[in-house]
Amino acid sequence: MKFLLLFVNILVVSNWICPVISKDALYEPVSKHGQLSVDGVNLIDEHGERVQLKGMGLFWSVWMPYFYNQTTVDGIKNYCHSNIVRPMLAIDTKDGGYLTDPEGETALIDAVIDAAIEDDIYVLVDWQDFEAENHLEQSLKYFDRLSKKYGSYPNIIYEPYNEPISLEWSTVVKPYHEAVIKTIRANDPDNLIVVGTPNYSQRLDLAAADPINGTNIMYSLHFYAASHRQEERDITKNAIEAGLPVFVSEYGTVNYDASGPVDVTESLLWYDLMEEYGLSYVNYAISDKDEGTSALIPGTTPDKVCREEYLSESGRLVVEHNKA
Numbered sequence: 001m002k003f004l005l006l007f008v009n010i011l012v013v014s015n016w017i018c019p020v021i022s023k024d025a026l027y028e029p030v031s032k033h034g035q036l037s038v039d040g041v042n043l044i045d046e047h048g049e050r051v052q053l054k055g056m057g058l059f060w061s062v063w064m065p066y067f068y069n070q071t072t073v074d075g076i077k078n079y080c081h082s083n084i085v086r087p088m089l090a091i092d093t094k095d096g097g098y099l100t101d102p103e104g105e106t107a108l109i110d111a112v113i114d115a116a117i118e119d120d121i122y123v124l125v126d127w128q129d130f131e132a133e134n135h136l137e138q139s140l141k142y143f144d145r146l147s148k149k150y151g152s153y154p155n156i157i158y159e160p161y162n163e164p165i166s167l168e169w170s171t172v173v174k175p176y177h178e179a180v181i182k183t184i185r186a187n188d189p190d191n192l193i194v195v196g197t198p199n200y201s202q203r204l205d206l207a208a209a210d211p212i213n214g215t216n217i218m219y220s221l222h223f224y225a226a227s228h229r230q231e232e233r234d235i236t237k238n239a240i241e242a243g244l245p246v247f248v249s250e251y252g253t254v255n256y257d258a259s260g261p262v263d264v265t266e267s268l269l270w271y272d273l274m275e276e277y278g279l280s281y282v283n284y285a286i287s288d289k290d291e292g293t294s295a296l297i298p299g300t301t302p303d304k305v306c307r308e309e310y311l312s313e314s315g316r317l318v319v320e321h322n323k324a
């Protein structure tokens with residue numbers, strides 16, 4: 001008994017990467033896992049067990065607002081077998097975004113958050129920006145309100161910067177994150193924050209060399225399997241081995257520009273890596289646009305989201321892994 005206790009203690013305090021057995025995410029909801037936290041490189045639940053979030057990201061809020069509601073989230077949970085949804089708050093596009101319509105865009109994201117809470121799944125709120133350091137004032141305002149309104153729910157996960165283009169981690173991207181983290185933490189001391197890394201969230205190595213001092217922070221990796229291959233998998237592996245907690249907040253089975261075809265071989269290599277390290281992953285996207293990365297076929301409506309006959313080739317591969 002004494003030996004056993006000692007053993008358990010070693011597991012808890014060390015940085016050891018414990019295996020997580022991948023499961024059907026539909027049966028791993030918030031009511032089962034509750035408050036999330038980061039222990040070493042691992043995402044753990046409120047019982048101290050490893051947990052893996054698997055699910056679906058929405059298309060940009062300005063371009064597919066009709067998917068931002070309860071009907072879609074119900075489909076994502078029940079038919080895409082997800083325990084996480086990622087609304088994508090468009091910030092600054094040629095067709096508008098949060099900078100020009102803060103109220104309208106905020107309402108869209110809130111609708112998805114409310115639906116996720118109703119459906120007992122996690123929700124990752126993405127500030128979809130490539131130059132967020134130029135919109136810090138707006139970002140602080142948004143995350144202050146968001147964390148005040150929803151910070152008490154264990155469902156909420158913050159993603160303050162989708163894909164920094166900048167390679168300047170220590171002098172540009174990291175200070176931005178630190179400012180947003182400070183704002184969020186004033187209202188919400190513990191929910192997970194997933195921070196974007198340089199060059200479209202691919203350069204985990206730069207973050208690993210100079211990590212942020214804080215609790216419950218993970219670093220985002222984005223990959224599109226047909227474009228990003230072994231070199232990016234090696235960067236990911238090395239960063240985790242160096243102690244960086246990683247969260248795949250956006251991935252595609254196709255090319256980086258969202259075009260097809262699906263690269264099954266490379267996608268399976270990525271799934272292997274993500275399972276090996278128990279990483280959480282969120283696919284892009286719940287969209288019926290006629291392009292390779294869409295999980296749905298053209299013309300799919302919210303009430304048909306993730307119904308088998310409406311899944312694209314990519315959608316079928318993704319749902320298969322959310323289930324397994």
Ligand SMILES: *[C@@H]1O[C@H](CO)[C@@H](O)[C@H](O)[C@H]1NC(C)=O
Nearest residue numbers: 066067069070071072302303
């Ligand atoms: C969600 O939006 C779709 C498309 O506009 C609509 O058909 C559906 O009724 C909406 N669901 C809810 C719960 O409002």
Ligand SMILES: *[C@@H]1O[C@H](CO)[C@@H](O)[C@H](O)[C@H]1NC(C)=O
Nearest residue numbers: 167199200202203227228256
């Ligand atoms: C940045 O990302 C692009 C697109 O994935 C890639 O081609 C390029 O090599 C990366 N550059 C650096 C400096 O990491």
Ligand SMILES: *[C@@H]1O[C@H](CO)[C@@H](O)[C@H](O)[C@H]1NC(C)=O
Nearest residue numbers: 182185210211212213214215
């Ligand atoms: C990290 O933050 C904690 C709490 O604010 C502080 O006590 C500690 O000195 C910081 N560590 C470093 C290396 O800056």
